[in-house]
Amino acid sequence: MTDTSSAKVTASDNRPKGLSGLVEDWSSDQRAFKNVSWRKAMMWIFLLSDTFIFSIFLLSYMTARMSTKVGWPNASEVFSLHIGHTNFPLLLIAIMTFVLISSSGTMVLAVNYGYRKNRNLTAIMLLVTALLGATFVGMQIFEWTKLISEGVRPWGNPMGAPQFGGIFFMITGFHGTHVSIGVIFLLVMALKVWRGDYDKQTPGYFTSRKGEYECVEIMGLYWHFVDLVWVFIFAFFYLW
Amino acid sequence: MAEIENDSLPILPPAELEEVELYHATNFWTKYVFSQDAKIIAIQYSGVAIAVGLVALVLSSLIRLQLGFPEMFDFITPETYYQFVTMHGMIMVVYLLTALFLGGFGNYLIPLMIGARDMAFPYVNMLSFWIYFLAVLVLVASFFVPGGPTGAGWTLYPPQAILSGTPGGQGLGIILMLLSLALFIIGFTMGGLNYVVTVLQMRTRGMTMMRLPLTVWGIFTATVLALLAFPALLVATVMMLFDRLLETSFFMPSLVEFGDHLSYGGGSPILFQHLFWFFGHPEVYIVALPAFGIVSDLISTHARKNIFGYRMMVWAIVGIGALSFIVWAHHMYVSGMHPYFGFFFATTTLIIAVPTALKVYNWILTLWNGNIHLTTPMLFSLGFIVTFLNGGLTGLFLGNVIVDIPLSDTMFVVAHFHMVMGVAPILVIFGAIYHWYPKVAGRMLDERLGQIHFWVTFVGSYLIFFPMHYIGLVGVPRRYPELGDAAFIPDSVATLNSFISLAAFTVGIAQILFLYNLFRSLRKGQPSGHNPWRATTLEWQTAQTPPGHGNFGPELPLVYRWPYDYSVPGASEDFLAQNDPAQIAKGGSA
Ligand code: HEM
Ligand SMILES: [Cu+2]
Numbered sequence: 072m073t074d075t076s077s078a079k080v081t082a083s084d085n086r087p088k089g090l091s092g093l094v095e096d097w098s099s100d101q102r103a104f105k106n107v108s109w110r111k112a113m114m115w116i117f118l119l120s121d122t123f124i125f126s127i128f129l130l131s132y133m134t135a136r137m138s139t140k141v142g143w144p145n146a147s148e149v150f151s152l153h154i155g156h157t158n159f160p161l162l163l164i165a166i167m168t169f170v171l172i173s174s175s176g177t178m179v180l181a182v183n184y185g186y187r188k189n190r191n192l193t194a195i196m197l198l199v200t201a202l203l204g205a206t207f208v209g210m211q212i213f214e215w216t217k218l219i220s221e222g223v224r225p226w227g228n229p230m231g232a233p234q235f236g237g238i239f240f241m242i243t244g245f246h247g248t249h250v251s252i253g254v255i256f257l258l259v260m261a262l263k264v265w266r267g268d269y270d271k272q273t274p275g276y277f278t279s280r281k282g283e284y285e286c287v288e289i290m291g292l293y294w295h296f297v298d299l300v301w302v303f304i305f306a307f308f309y310l311w
Numbered sequence: 312m313a314e315i316e317n318d319s320l321p322i323l324p325p326a327e328l329e330e331v332e333l334y335h336a337t338n339f340w341t342k343y344v345f346s347q348d349a350k351i352i353a354i355q356y357s358g359v360a361i362a363v364g365l366v367a368l369v370l371s372s373l374i375r376l377q378l379g380f381p382e383m384f385d386f387i388t389p390e391t392y393y394q395f396v397t398m399h400g401m402i403m404v405v406y407l408l409t410a411l412f413l414g415g416f417g418n419y420l421i422p423l424m425i426g427a428r429d430m431a432f433p434y435v436n437m438l439s440f441w442i443y444f445l446a447v448l449v450l451v452a453s454f455f456v457p458g459g460p461t462g463a464g465w466t467l468y469p470p471q472a473i474l475s476g477t478p479g480g481q482g483l484g485i486i487l488m489l490l491s492l493a494l495f496i497i498g499f500t501m502g503g504l505n506y507v508v509t510v511l512q513m514r515t516r517g518m519t520m521m522r523l524p525l526t527v528w529g530i531f532t533a534t535v536l537a538l539l540a541f542p543a544l545l546v547a548t549v550m551m552l553f554d555r556l557l558e559t560s561f562f563m564p565s566l567v568e569f570g571d572h573l574s575y576g577g578g579s580p581i582l583f584q585h586l587f588w589f590f591g592h593p594e595v596y597i598v599a600l601p602a603f604g605i606v607s608d609l610i611s612t613h614a615r616k617n618i619f620g621y622r623m624m625v626w627a628i629v630g631i632g633a634l635s636f637i638v639w640a641h642h643m644y645v646s647g648m649h650p651y652f653g654f655f656f657a658t659t660t661l662i663i664a665v666p667t668a669l670k671v672y673n674w675i676l677t678l679w680n681g682n683i684h685l686t687t688p689m690l691f692s693l694g695f696i697v698t699f700l701n702g703g704l705t706g707l708f709l710g711n712v713i714v715d716i717p718l719s720d721t722m723f724v725v726a727h728f729h730m731v732m733g734v735a736p737i738l739v740i741f742g743a744i745y746h747w748y749p750k751v752a753g754r755m756l757d758e759r760l761g762q763i764h765f766w767v768t769f770v771g772s773y774l775i776f777f778p779m780h781y782i783g784l785v786g787v788p789r790r791y792p793e794l795g796d797a798a799f800i801p802d803s804v805a806t807l808n809s810f811i812s813l814a815a816f817t818v819g820i821a822q823i824l825f826l827y828n829l830f831r832s833l834r835k836g837q838p839s840g841h842n843p844w845r846a847t848t849l850e851w852q853t854a855q856t857p858p859g860h861g862n863f864g865p866e867l868p869l870v871y872r873w874p875y876d877y878s879v880p881g882a883s884e885d886f887l888a889q890n891d892p893a894q895i896a897k898g899g900s901a
Contacts, residue, residue, distance in 0.1 A: 101324075102327060104511065109431040116504055120504075134582050138579050139577045238561070
């Protein structure tokens with residue numbers, strides 16, 4: 072028996088396209104999303120739910136920022152790096168963002184090599200992605216340490232509105248946790264690819280369904296999502 | 312005179328997926344404890360939910376003890392009273408109703424009703440239950456920590472929720488409450504993803520979305536709501552934990568407490584209210600929609616009639632679900648908001664009444680001229696319709712800003728939401744248990760005990776909550792352990808309060824009858840056979856009762872029709888199961 076959850080088993084290909092295709096799919100039996108495997112559907116729905124979490128975090132941040140009586144700390148000063156004798160506003164964060172975006176690039180490569188069943192390159196690309204992710208988290212730790220050493224605390228800070236520290240640590244921390252969890256999963260996945268689990272279709276632990284190279288793509292969905300969320304956090308914290 | 316919906320396809324499309332490989336348990340532990348079978352998980356969920364629900368029931372009796380007979384019991388202080396009220400409300404809404412409808416009925420019924428062997432991700436499903444269990448343990452633990460559980464009210468409004476004046480506010484109570492909620496949400500998300508994917512992607516051949524039993528529609532839509540509404544609660548709990556533990560001021564304004572100026576300042580308590588009710592209002596429909604779905608199936612089956620307006624019922628469920636996200640601030644009319652917002656939220660609130668009323672009409676039209684069997688499930692369903700209608704009508708009052716302002720925070724609101732989301736869904740749960748118990752246990756529940764249970768519970772609930780409307784209308788506020796000698800409160804209130812309490816104890820005790828029935832029938836109940844109610848849906852067509860591992864025999868059932876072919880003229884058994892390929896004359900009536 073082959074794996075049922077795989078995308079390989081296809082529905083008939085001569086379905087109508089566009090809107091009428093959508094209606095057709097949803098009024099059909101068996102599957103509403105034709106050719107979408109269970110796990111991919113699950114990841115998309117999870118990401119939708121997670122989107123709500125991050126949106127609500129950011130909305131709360133905006134509310135706090137707009138209703139506070141004390142001025143909000145100036146982003147280009149608070150987040151600047153002092154190197155030599157000059158201040159580089161947003162330098163660190165620019166590097167962090169660059170690193171994270173690059174990791175999305177390597178993730179795409181991993182997915183691509185995965186579908187070509189190139190075990191070694193897939194594993195390497197996953198490792199590189201994990202490494203870039205870990206670098207991001209490392210730089211975030213550095214940033215946190217720097218802010219803490221400058222007196223930023225969850226309950227207050229010398230630069231302005233006391234909510235700044237709490238909101239900043241909470242939201243970047245929540246995002247950093249997402250990245251860290253992603254890094255762990257990337258490492259596990261790299262190991263599995265390297266061992267050839269996806270060629271042998273060894274069942275995954277969480278899903279108890281047969282492993283496939285599609286899992287790399289689903290990991291990629293999560294990773295790109297975390298990346299996209301960062302873009303919003305970046306815009307709202309560092310550019311506003 | 313059955314109207315026949317004949318959309319049966321003689322030829323089904325080919326299978327898009329090959330057979331699933333099931334996880335096979337090998338020993339006692341993986342079979343019954345860390346089980347990955349949705350049916351076992353359902354029973355685990357239901358068992359824990361009912362157990363913790365009994366705690367909430369006892370708490371409600373303690374609340375009534377105080378309200379009915381104030382100053383008689385020394386062990387109930389204002390502090391303990393608040394703790395009882397808070398834990399009662401939170402347990403009932405989240406840990407009992409949500410868990411039982413989605414984790415319990417969802418797990419059992421979804422795979423069986425759509426013709427699947429199990430949920431999409433059995434392992435994640437198992438984790439879901441164990442995290443829920445952990446959440447319950449953390450919740451229960453808060454009864455035993457110094458200072459006791461939180462007494463902030465089930466709405467947990469800051470700033471009072473984390474101040475020393477509130478029981479558990481400066482102790483561990485509130486922390487455990489928030490942690491437990493966060494765990495619940497994580498656990499639920501794991502289960503919820505499963506339910507949604509399973510309904511969307513695992514239906515058997517011939518099972519289109521528009522042939523799903525309404526039970527599945529209700530649970531499915533409620534799960535979607537939960538996946539989108541719980542994030543707001545999660546964020547609120549995290550932020551409040553920060554306020555409590557790290558002294559951030561997300562929700563905390565500048566405060567003076569007992570003469571001390573606290574270090575908080577600049578936060579917004581209203582923000583919490585928005586977050587809470589953005590979750591809170593969809594939550595009431597997370598509880599109501601599965602009840603709507605289940606009751607539709609019970610009525611149709613026990614009145615031997617097709618459901619009236621199936622498509623309308625489906626769209627009403629979906630429409631109510633969507634609308635429930637834009638009405639939340641009707642809980643905040645007295646919090647102070649721009650009058651135009653009040654106008655907006657009052658309008659959306661009243662619009663929700665339209666699809667809701669539509670459902671009530673359709674239930675009544677389903678019953679109309681039906682061959683009504685007054686079985687216990689049917690009685691509970693009828694009880695639900697009446698009670699829900701009742702609560703919905705008071706909801707219309709409360710939805711109008713100007714009527715709500717004097718009624719807000721009175722016992723009238725308490726009566727309203729108990730009618731609509733307390734008694735009504737509980738009646739459906741009872742009805743559903745009497746209905747599906749034979750499938751789970753292979754034996755019938757005792758019908759006579761069931762009838763007594765119904766009448767005591769139903770009449771008792773009315774005796775409790777009907778007078779409460781009056782008490783609220785004369786202005787008695789909610790969340791007051793004692794009323795004292797306020798001039799505006801007539802003497803009749805005290806008498807009524809004692810009366811209500813006596814009714815409440817009676818109803819509470821009657822539930823022992825139900826539990827007795829539940830356990831006794833496991834052994835002594837009449838064997839039920841596969842399909843005691845002669846119902847059409849797939850769960851009744853399994854080869855084994857209770858259904859074995861993998862639910863169906865070697866072949867998955869094929870579905871040829873919608874689930875409501877009752878009283879079909881010409882059919883040999885007066886109904887046609889969904890997997891019955893029989894052709895019936897189009898548009899015929901008899
Ligand atoms: C036509 C339908 C409904 C309308 C117009 C309506 C309206 C309202 C309004 C305006 C309030 C706020 C009263 C106040 O605090 O002053 C309220 C409270 C409440 N409603 Fe409804 N409602 C409806 C249906 C429901 C349903 C179906 C449920 C649950 C299944 C429900 C559960 C609740 C709860 C739990 C509260 C009290 C929350 C609290 O303040 O502690 N309602 N309702
Ligand atoms: Cu509401």
